[in-house]
Amino acid sequence: MSEKLLEVKNLKTSFRIKDDYYAAVDDVSLSVNKNEVLAIVGESGCGKSALAFSIMGLHNRAKIEGNIMFKNQDIANISPAKLNKLRGNNMGMIFQDPLTALNPLMEIGDQIGEALLLHNKDLSKEKRKDKVIQLLTKVGIPRPEHVYEQFPHELSGGMRQRVVIATAIANEPELLIADEPTTALDVTIQSQILDLIKELKDDMDAGIIMITHDLGVVAEMADRVAVMYAGQIVEVSDVYTLFESPLHPYTRSLFNSVPNTAEAQSKLHVIQGIVPSLQKLPREGCRFSARIPWVEESAHEEHPELHEVSPGHFVRCTCYKHFNFPDSSKEEQQHGIS
Amino acid sequence: MWKFSVRRILIMIPQIILLSILIFILAKMMPGDALSGMVDPNVSPERLEELRESLGWNDPWYVQYGDWVGGVVQGDLGQSFRFKMPVSEIVGQRIINTFWLSLATLIFTYLIAIPLGITSGRYNDSLLDQAITSYTYIGFATPLFIFALVMLWVFGFMLGWFPTSGSVSPGLEPGTFEYVMSKIYHLILPAIAMALITTVNTVQYLRSEIIDTKQKDFIITARAKGASESRVYNRHILRNSLLPLAAFFGFEITGLIGGTIFVENIFGYPGMGQLFLESITLRDYSVVTAVTLLFGIAAILGALLSDIILSLVDPRIRIK
Amino acid sequence: MAFLEVEDLKVHFPIKGGIFGRTVDYVRAVDGVSLSLEKGKTYGLVGESGSGKTTTGRAIIGLNKITSGKVTFDGNDISNLKSRSEVRKDVQMIFQDPYSSLNPKKRVIDIVAEPLRNFEKLSKKEEKIRVQELLELVGLSPESILKYPHEFSGGQRQRIGIARAIALKPKLIIADEPVSALDVSVQAQVLNFMQDIQQELDLTYLFIGHDLGVIKHMCDKIGIMYKGRYVEEGTTEEIFNNPQHIYTKRLVAAIPDIDPKRRQEQTQFRQEVKTEYEQSYNDYFDDEGLAYKLQPVTDTHLVALPEKG
Structure with a gap:
């Protein structure tokens, strides 16, 4: 049994819109072990990024409820000073868009060096520079001495993402959160970056949370997968089980809407309706029920729970037992939007 | 870098030539000339014509x-008909006064704008x-x-804290400590009056820059590195927000020119602005x-200066 | 003759430099591209950022100035502005970002009717009916004509963009990464829909994209671009199952495999391709790192290889 690094318990992250709070992450529990990649999959608005930001404590004005246990310490609502000791040191984050994630007016060396400086005040300037050069080499940047003095706009997208990664791993964090790290990149660069993350994981024995919407990336990277819809986890499992026998209607719908898996030129599956906005999220019953209206109401639970269907494989609500894709009646697919 | 500066300076030349032609034509279009009103009426028109010709x-x-x-x-700006002395000499005294007034105003402008803009933005x-x-x-x-009139009335006349005219108290020897202090004393009220009004642009500009920068992704990166709130502000937000102010510097100078005239x-401060209005009323063309x-030329130089400053400090447009 | 024929298209952008800002060099964004589209088919133009695929599409429709080359559409030369006006309504474009390509201050009716107003003189009433028909066709409720773009989701916005593009019953649509900004389920809607109207209206697509999964799903024929030039062209089958150029191989190998059980093989395969890429780079690219001219492998399959001998 590997060591538990992070355990999130009943996390609820709510944002204030006008006078009310709306939960973007609603009662999410999950855990990450050392040397494990947990992928969190879902479409925009499902709360996956809000979840990542909550773990890193990066929400400025959100209400956080529940526990985030990092190495047996609850970091959900700790003081900024304590949090800052962990961030960048024990936990690192990789962002989606490497151009905007870097300060345009700061040299690359200073940006990576800042992460070192903040957590190791005794390191001399020269040693810090040496370390930054080492990091740049480690993430596969050619001519690190030269890049050290360059500015973000002088680098290509792939190189910038390597810099972002170098910053995140500067202090060899135990937990690395990657928020759509390859979405903004070309496919050949994507495979290089994914390889790099894999390598670093083995190197540092780190736990990784990989936020993505790309099932291909999940298949390549993840050990375990959590599928999120409307602020909740609807299915969790190890990656092999999930890809072989996905159960939740949302998971299955996602798989069927990706062109990769479908037979060429055949119709893709379209999920009816649209992802509801934060204010309009259904808070009662099965949150996905509105998008599979042909499934009888009695199939859903009143208060959908996660059920363990096989060891380590959890599915929310009972509707998966009664779910079938409607026979490809054209009407259904063509006018997905009502 | 030098290439950019040279190109930027070369662009200035046609600007200045155009400006001088414009001013020259406008001056020529003004009715009458120095001879039409100032000379002895007994001089015959033929003689005047001869004079004009010569x-x-x-x-x-x-x-x-x-x-x-x-x-x-060559530094010859012509002859003033009012003072009966070379224009360059009259301007020479005044330009120094205006320079100090402008500098003081600029200092006050930024002294007010930077703390207010930062507080407001943060x-x-x-x-x-x-x-x-x-x-x-x-x-x-x-x-x-x-506003300047009110300031003068309140602080100059009612409270009597500041002198109400001139650039220095009479009877002081130039170069002495008292002379310098008196110069500064005379500067303060007009400079503050002007700065309080002209600074509002800069305050607003800085405020919106800071609010804009606060929402940038790299600020989140900085927080994720474990930087404290104060470090995030000082090292990332402030630096990135103050920089565009450099681009604003040129406008600042143009604004000052308009301001000094009022x-x-x-x-009653003997500078270029005062000279300008007096000369207009007396038709000292x-x-x-x-x-x-x-x-x-000052306005053109101001624009040049902000371009060069910006190209020096912003790596994205810095030319190596 | 093919429906759309592009011959040796070049689009060069000048680089200004020196003290006087003279043109010192050119960016060869598109450097000798030839392609031909069959009516009713979908042609995929693939490449990574900076490959010139978008510039090619924009040059065909006239949004970028053509430096040299010839574009023939339905028998008409549309390489220069004058001759293009006649076929302008027959060629339309769908843009990448449904969030920024629609004017946020205009109502849906004004957005969709804009091309109609330019080309057809319709009364207010006729125009409204046409717009409602179009919205119905793209699967949006006809009542939404008075709404603004922000009231729609991403997929719905892209449908509005499509409604605008098909308002004049075009024959050719240039779709520049039409689904890159969308979530997978919304992407599925848009792709299905594009296929439906293709059959309904007998449309021809030039589909520009970087997502090979989407390209494979949509296209009959594919061209791969790299640094402004073609490296390979062929049927979907040929490109995916029998890639010849090392760059294409690398691109295909980089696609994530949806089966987690094949991870090992995938990694190994990628490693092999990487090694091959590094070893044979000089065989496939010239001294400047550019692709050679295309040589036929079969009737439909062309690969950029150095001339023999």
Whole structure:
């Protein structure tokens, strides 16, 4: 049994819109072990990024409820000073868009060096520079001495993402959160970056949370997968089980809407309706029920729970037992939007 | 870097030539000349015509323009009809006064703008921010000449804290400590009056820059590195927000030129602005032309300066 | 003759430099591209950022100035502005970002009717009916004509963009990464829909994209671009199952495999391709790192290889 690094318990992250709070992450529990990649999959608005930001404590004005246990310490609502000791040191984050994630007016060396400086005040300037050069080499940047003095706009997208990664791993964090790290990149660069993350994981024995919407990336990277819809986890499992026998209607719908898996030129599956906005999220019953209206109401639970269907494989609500894709009646697919 | 600066300076040359032609043509279009009103009425029109001829005033405009420019380049701005002395000499005294006034105003402008803009931007939508924003709106709405008059009346006449005219107390020996202090003393009120109004642009600009920068992704990166709130502000937000102010510097100078014309007249401060208005009312055209030319060149130089500063400090447009 | 024929298309952008800002060099964004589209088919133009695929599409429709080359559409030369006006309504474009390509201050009716107003003189009433028909066709409720773009989701916005593009019953649509900004389920809607109207209206697509999964799903024929030039062209089958150029191989190998059980093989395969890429780079690219001219492998399959001998 590997060591538990992070355990999130009943996390609820709510944002204030006008006078009310709306939960973007609603009662999410999950855990990450050392040397494990947990992928969190879902479409925009499902709360996956809000979840990542909550773990890193990066929400400025959100209400956080529940526990985030990092190495047996609850970091959900700790003081900024304590949090800052962990961030960048024990936990690192990789962002989606490497151009905007870097300060345009700061040299690359200073940006990576800042992460070192903040957590190791005794390191001399020269040693810090040496370390930054080492990091740049480690993430596969050619001519690190030269890049050290360059500015973000002088680098290509792939190189910038390597810099972002170098910053995140500067202090060899135990937990690395990657928020759509390859979405903004070309496919050949994507495979290089994914390889790099894999390598670093083995190197540092780190736990990784990989936020993505790309099932291909999940298949390549993840050990375990959590599928999120409307602020909740609807299915969790190890990656092999999930890809072989996905159960939740949302998971299955996602798989069927990706062109990769479908037979060429055949119709893709379209999920009816649209992802509801934060204010309009259904808070009662099965949150996905509105998008599979042909499934009888009695199939859903009143208060959908996660059920363990096989060891380590959890599915929310009972509707998966009664779910079938409607026979490809054209009407259904063509006018997905009502 | 030098390439950019050289190109930027080369662009300035046609700007200045165009400016000088414009000023010259406007000056020529003004009714009458120095001889039409100032000379003894007993002189016969024939004699006047001869004089005009000998002064070259009947030559084609481009010849006259050439003569004028030739003189300007050598520092000869013509002769003032009012003071009966070379314009360059009159301007020489005044320009130094105006320079000090402008510098003091600039210092006050930034002394006010930077703390207010930072506070307002950092704590946006707080009560403090609302107070500062209200001040900027009032500043936008208040005409400088009225505000300056009120300041003069309150602090100069009613409270008597500051002198009400001049640039230095009479009877002091130039170069002594008292002389310098008196110079500064005379500067303060007009500079503050002007700065309080002109700074509102800068406050608003800085405020919106900070609010903009606060929401950038790299700020989140900095927090994720474990940087404290104060470090995030000092190292990332402030630096990135102050930089665009450099680009604003050129406008600042143009604004100052307009400002000095009002303020110097109201505070009776012997500078270029006061000279400018006086010369207009007395139709001392050669002085008006010279002062306009100098104001124009100052504005062009201001723009040049902000471009060069910006290219020095912003790596994205820095040219190596 | 093919429906759309592009011959040796070049689009060069000048680089200004020196003290006087003279043109010192050119960016060869598109450097000798030839392609031909069959009516009713979908042609995929693939490449990574900076490959010139978008510039090619924009040059065909006239949004970028053509430096040299010839574009023939339905028998008409549309390489220069004058001759293009006649076929302008027959060629339309769908843009990448449904969030920024629609004017946020305009109502849906004004957005969709804009091309109609330019080309057809309709009364207000006729125009409204046409717009409602179009919205119905793209699967949006006809009542939504008075709404603004922000009231729609991403997929719905892209449908509005499509409604605008098909308003004049075009024959050719250039779709520049039409689904890159969308979530997978919304992407599925848009792709299905594009296929439906293709059959309904007998449309021809030039589909520009970087997502090979989407390209494979949509296209009959594919061209791969790299640094402004073609490296390979062929049927979907040929490109995916029998890639010849090392760059294409690398691109295909980089696609994530949806089966987690094949991870090992995938990694190994990628490693092999990487090694091959590094070893044979000089065989496939010239001294400047550019692709050679295309040589036929089969009737439909062309690969950029150095001339023999």
